Amino acid sequence: MNGAELAAAVRRADVGYQVFAERLEDPIAYEGDHAFHFSTKDNLCSIDFQTRSGSRILEGYRPPFDATAIERLRKAGGLLIGKTNMDEFGFGSFSTNSAIGVPRNPFDLERCCGGSSGGAAAAASLIEDHLAVGVSTGGSISCPASFCGVVGLTPTYGRVSRWGLIDYGTSLDKVGLLSASSAPIRRYLPVISGPDPLDPTSQTQPPLDMSGGIDSVAVPEEMVADLSDDMRDAFQEAVGKLEGMGVEVLKVAMPALRYALPAYYILATAEASTNMARYCGMRYGDIVEDTDLGFNELFSSVRSRGLGSETKRRILLGTFCRMVGLRDRYYIKALQVRQLVIRQYEEAFQGADAVLTPTMPYVAPRFDEIETMTALEAYHADILTVPPNLAGLPHISLPCAYIGGMPAGMQLAAPHWKEGRLLSLAERWESEFQYRIPEGRT
Amino acid sequence: MKIGLEIHIQLPTRTKLFCSCSTSGDEVNSSVCPICLGFPGSRPMLNRRALEMGVSIAKFLNCEITDKVWFSRKTYFYPDLAKNYQITQYETPLGRNGHFMVGDRRIGIWEAHIEEDPGRIKRAGRAGEEVALVDYNRSGVPLVEIVTAPDLTTPEEARAFLSDLLIELRHLVGLSPQDETTVRADGNISVGEERVEIKNINGLRNIERALKFEAKRQSRLLAAGKKIVRETRRFDEELGTTLPSREKEFEEDYGYIGEPDLGTYVIGPMARAMELPETPLARASRLEREHGVAAASARQMVLTSWELADMFEALASRFGGEAATTWTLGPLASHWKELQERHGDRLESNVVPIIEQVCAGTITDAEARMRLDVLAGREAAPAAAPAAEGDLKQLVARLVDSHPEVVKDYRTNPRAANFLIGQVMKETQGRYASKEVSDMIRKELEKRV
Secondary structure: OOHHHHHHHHHHHHHHHOOEEEEOOOHHHHOOOOOEEEEEEOOEOOOOOOOOOOOHHHOOOOOOOOOHHHHHHHHOOEEEEEEEOOOHHHOOOOOOOOOOOOOEEOOEEEEEOOOOOHHHHHHHHHOOOOEEEEEEOOOOOHHHHHHHOOEEEEOOOOOEOOOOEOOOOOOOOEEEEEEOOHHHHHHHHHHHEOOEOOEHHHOOOOOOOOOOOOOEEEEEHHHHOOOOHHHHHHHHHHHHHHHHOOOEEEEEOOHHHHHHHHHHHHHHHHHHHHHHHHOOOOOOOOOOOOOOOOHHHHHHHHHHHHOOHHHHHHHHHHHHHOOOOOOHHHHHHHHHHHHHHHHHHHHHHHHOOEEEEEOOOOOOOEHHHHHOOOHHHHHHOOOOOHHHHHOOOOEEEEEEEEEOOEEEEEEEEOOOOOHHHHHHHHHHHHHHOOOOOOOOOO | OEEEEEEEEEOOOOEOOOOOOEOOOOOOOOOOOOOOOOOOOOOOOOOHHHHHHHHHHHHHOOOEEOOEEEOEEEEOOOOOOOOOEEEEOOOOOOEEEEEEEEOOEEEEEEEEEEEEOOOEEEEEOOOOOOEEEEEHHHOOOEEEEEEEOOOEOOHHHHHHHHHHHHHHHHHHHOOOOOHHHHOEEEEEEEOOOOOEEEEEEEOHHHHHHHHHHHHHHHHHHHHOOOOOOOEEEEEEOOOOEEEEOOOOOOOOOOOOEEOHHHOEEEOHHHHHHOOOOOOHHHHHHHHHHHHOOOHHHHHHHHHHOHHHHHHHHHHHHHHOHHHHHHHHHHHHHHOHHHHHHHHHHHHHHHHHHHHHHHHHOOOOHHHHHHHHHHHOOOOOOOOOOOOOHHHHHHHHHHHHHHOHHHHHHHHHOHHHHHHHHHHHHHHHOOOOOHHHHHHHHHHHHHHHO
16 A cells, blocks of 8 residues: 555545544655554554543643654554544443544444444554554453454553553553454564563563464353354354364363453442543643632532543442442452452463453444443443453454354453464464455455 | 651652652742653652662661552542542551650651652632642652651650651651751640541641640630530641631541552562661660760760761770760860861871870870860960869868768769769869879778768
């Protein structure tokens, strides 16, 4: 693709599918010397674009620095073409909780892209040879990868510096990559990985090892029990293909994973409610009409107008879970459950190289279906993606089936720091299974 | 009366607790960065030096050191708090259950931890139209918080405690010179049953004033048969009174959670490996113990100058505590600066021979004083001619006769002679060598025993 073609593809993705919160508009900007092009989710700070994290309260915010991941990709010759749409601050599974724009599924405009890195997955699907930087807290890379039929890799917590990432759940947030196939991820994961003095949690990582593969996978039975019939059949077929490739498939029991979802929503919202506290009108948000108010009233007024309803719900949930008298029952208990989940995975990895599940319990829902979902039903969509995220494990979602024309993914989780294993398997999988290209990419 | 203090002291690091901004920005909002301003996407990095200082303070306060520590977010909304949460330590303070001695009173230390300071609010404009301005230079400056048990019994003792604590910490970690005015404390004070908290008092002097006022207020209420309400008050420095705090009257719920960005730190081995320097008041107690120096003299010595106390120890080890005290606090202390400037490292070797001779009785006290004056670069006072031995003998005999109680004491306590030695030295104004005087007095006393 030359510059003009790329500019046209980006424009088509944006106009037709609302992929971008902001993008390079001028076709000239796509010309010139660059080794590759990439986009990032709108919650990664960049100097040359607004960074709003899908929120009205950050309208007009231009960070004075680049996120480390962006800086490293630029240094490697990458052209940042834009910031992709997302749920406000990452709070959602369908990218519908956005104050900026709701991306449309490349395979069906009436359906969502998944979330919260919905725009990133759509960009990866719609723009040829594109690398989309996403962020996962509880499944925000896997979910949209599955719904949009692309590959989504979420690295181990701490593998990629979070400097410049606008926090959702600080102990859970991971910067990762999405692309139409695994090759670009294999190429650019080493670029964004590695210690960064600006993020202390990135400094204890072992070097990235791209060797190693997967000879056996464990399938936790309780995780595949509640699938719809067509999803179960599709998953079984994919499992059969893996066996055909010589991968040993073991059925295992991992009962602790059932508690991952509630524990995740407690920890993520507790952390989120503190991370959201800074958006109060002192520096972010519109205070034009409120200057006579006392600070408490001013802060409430700015937050009431600037934040969306799902954001408010999560702030309330998270604040509740860390209150005196409730903290032990929710926050502290959730921390214990996280340890339990980590141990459960460690046991599973004694017998298998990875844990395999479908990525999502269903294909991308239609927007009218999403509208009628309760908050709890929406949270339940994350039942399969949350466990590896809660445990901080690297995981990958690979397209493994098409149900009624809509893509569905399978998710493999590996032990901490074993991203290389996942990408080796992805490469093998891609020689056996042909990914489809959506009509929108023409 | 029961008083407990929560003390905040700035740690004298060059840079802030979680970023590399300088702690000494002068122009308003000049020493700030995305981290201490809480920009989205920024995250904290721990200043190791601040952690080490905190650990050394906890160890110095005889705390049980927490082996593994982490940081917590204390969430509350206030305009000077950049992130609307403060990074502090909640479950794992650096140390717990320590103590600090004020004289012979043991004051319990419940805990010591480190945390970041918020910014500073300045009010400007006319009353009624005033605006609050925020200076973030202070945002992220490291503090140590020390929480005492309610073991202090008077406002004066609370001040003495703080003053002594600052003396020790100044030497231990090197506090800023303004520490007595920049120290901040919350005081909990109860005269009767119920306690009242006075929030955020600035400076040693105001802390004592606030506690004194509050003690008086509570005593008056009780005397009038009224009840003391459990409440939070603030101290008005201009009025010198405590007033009900304007903050809302409910217990704040800070909703503490862990700070994931900073991880955990194992400080147990660090604390064990740490060798703390001897602090001034600890040294004063040792001088008292080892050399029989009076408490006030020992304190005066270490507070005048660390090197003066070194000189004392050098003299005491050769000539005994009594002579060393006399010469150190006398002629040496009065021209200490000049002596140090003129002689530097050779001072001790220049002073020792003089004291040696006076103690041996080969020169008089006046001669010794004169020589020390010369060392200090001062014009030597003409030495009075030593008087005949006969005069001294007569004087001693007369004094011993006129103090039969000393003679009586001397039978059981040889130190009773010191009183007479002092009298003679005073009357003769150092014209005789002190060794000569004390020998003669002891001889006279022995005759009468």
